[in-house]
Amino acid sequence: MGTTELPDALTSVLTGVQRLVRRRLRQGLTGPRLRGAQVELLRLVAANPGIGVSAAAKELYLAGNSVSTLVNQLTAAGLLRRESGHDDRRSARLLPTPEAEARLRAWDERRAALVREQVARLSEEDLAALAAALPALRRLAESLHEEVETA
Structure with missing residues (x-):
């Protein structure tokens, strides 16, 4: 396979693997289904508790108002907590709720088990x-x- 075909083939295979893993894992999910951007924000906040909205927007390459919308959605769903910043009361620090942490942990464990099982074959x-x-x-x-x- 040449350099002309390789990028398309690689992108297609990686995207397909991701899609199939997500599809298989969704089968046993409880609770509301989250969109990709919501999950990305949750993962970022879980890895960086206390991150601000603007820092999260920069890290995710999204507009600040888009991240604010996601924060509102995830807060309403009980998956994020917003606290006032220590130095500036107008700024918000984002924190995952215990439910969000449990949900992310369960997803990661199930994904690892699924991929481990398939790789073993x-x-x-x-x-x-x-x-x-x-x-x-x-x-x-x-x-x-x-x-x-x-x-």
Whole structure:
């Protein structure tokens, strides 16, 4: 496969794997279904408790008002808490609720189990090929991240 076909094939396969993993995991979900941007914000807040709305917007490459809308939705759903900033009462610090943390943890555990189960079914040759591809995929991800940072 040449450099012309590889980008499309890679994007198609990665997108397909993500979609299929999400679809399989949604089958056993309880509670309201969250959209991608909501999950991204929840993950960011769980990893950075106390992050502000503007910092979250910058990290997610979204407009501040879009993140404010997501915060309102997630707060109403009982998944985020908003507290006043220590230095500036007008600023908001975002914190995950225990329900959000439990939901993210359960999703991560189920995703890891699903992928572990499917990887265990692969041949030794496929396992070796996947392991060999990981460094290149990491470099691709780093390059994409750096490019977004400089844009």
